[in-house]
Amino acid sequence: MSNFKSVIGHEQIIQHMSTALKNKKISHAYIFEGPNGCGKNMLAKAFSKALECEAGYGDSCNMCRSCHQMDTGNQPDVKWLTHEKPATISVDDVRTQINADMGIKPYSSKYKIYIVDEAEKMNEQAQNALLKTIEEPPEYGIIMLLTNNLEALLPTILSRCIVFHLKPVDNYKIEEFLEKEYGVPDYKARICAAFSQGVVGKAIQMASSEDFNDLQYHVLNIVKNVHEMDVYEVIEAVKRLSAYKTDINDVIDMMMVWYRDVLILKVTKDANAIVYKDEYRFLMDQAKRSSYEGLNEIIQSLEKAKARLAANVNFDVAMEMMLLVMKES
Structure with missing residues (x-):
């Protein structure tokens, strides 16, 4: 049952999201930037869940139909882009999975959300195809780009997105998380947190x-x-x-x-x-x-x-x- 409370660190970003939800000032395009394992996927999932939540109070309620669908991976209006070529997201991937699909209204929710993990793998043609959708999206369309390399994205895309820079999480928060959620002994949690350099996913990987x-x-x-x-x-x-x-x-x-x-x-x-x-x-x-x-x-x-x-x-x-x-x- 992931929501903002389950995210470790990134308090300023979560505050921004929560305020935007409460004030109903949602952008059509977001970029989550940071190293692998820093929490980009978790934040994107938590934000998507809160956006689609039927309660609509700044976070997800974990009780409505949409929240249950998100928890089971069956929310029809939240889609993750897939690509067959491991190193490249092609223009066809963007056109078929985002551009063409966005013209169809949401199935059961207020928004249609498209999440592009490893967005730095989009080639220039794919980015230009996505740019057209970002420039003129339908009212219900939201795109989230997750990347560990901001420089790989075109300046025209960057200028049209709200960019969240994920910063390292404090060691003591990672230690506490490993001990509480994974039952890791304190000495091991301390070492894993220190070596992770503020990247929660890296600490979890080592501890596991x-x-x-x-x-x-x-x-x-x-x-x-x-x-x-x-x-x-x-x-x-x-x-x-x-x-x-x-x-x-x-x-x-x-x-x-x-x-x-x-x-x-x-x-x-x-x-x-x-x-x-x-x-x-x-x-x-x-x-x-x-x-x-x-x-x-x-x-x-x-x-x-x-x-x-x-x-x-x-x-x-x-x-x-x-x-x-x-x-x-």
Whole structure:
């Protein structure tokens, strides 16, 4: 039974939506912009549900027919665009699923809502076709575009839409959510929230991972001992990390959290400000032995490793370069 109350964070956006609903000042086009997992889909669903709710008081009532239809995925006037080509939303997709269909009046609700996930995949022809509908929509037509890349959308589309920029959610809110909704232990919720960088979906994914304990074990083994490893041990560590190729960004993010803890202790010595509280002794020891320059080099090497992997640099090479900087710094 999702509504605005079930959304974590994004209070300003929800306030804007609720006010627009109460004042009946609804736009015909919205853009939800933010990284994958930040809550774009959940917000679009909650807003659509509130728009179609028969109670009409600024949020969905969870009791009317439309709300029940939304909860079961059977609301006939809320449609998600689909596309056969994984990397592209074509002009035919837009014309057949939005432009042609919007001319038909709503089946049972006040609005017909069209949600385009991964809107950055629309090619230029598709965007131009959509633009015509955005410029002259019927009174009941609403389009929601969800994207992680605002620059991929044409300026003419941006100028005609209300844009919601989804900001990172506070760690303590994510921790509380994981503990309450998923039953995650507090220490695990703290780590998942920190590594998620404010993206709720990323925190949920990590907390739900069956490999979490193994992943954390290998990560901690490396960050605790890398400075004492011989070169052959570094190579062995790379081989072990290769088992987590598909989750390697998560591995690097967990390492990033560790070294930020080291930096925090070096600057403040405040144990309450760190994520890996159970590892205080190891962290403090590293903080004493590390220089600010060295820690900065390590953090930069972690960022460079992610960039190299994104650029399809050889996995072993990228990992070896990262671990050697961690060892030497």
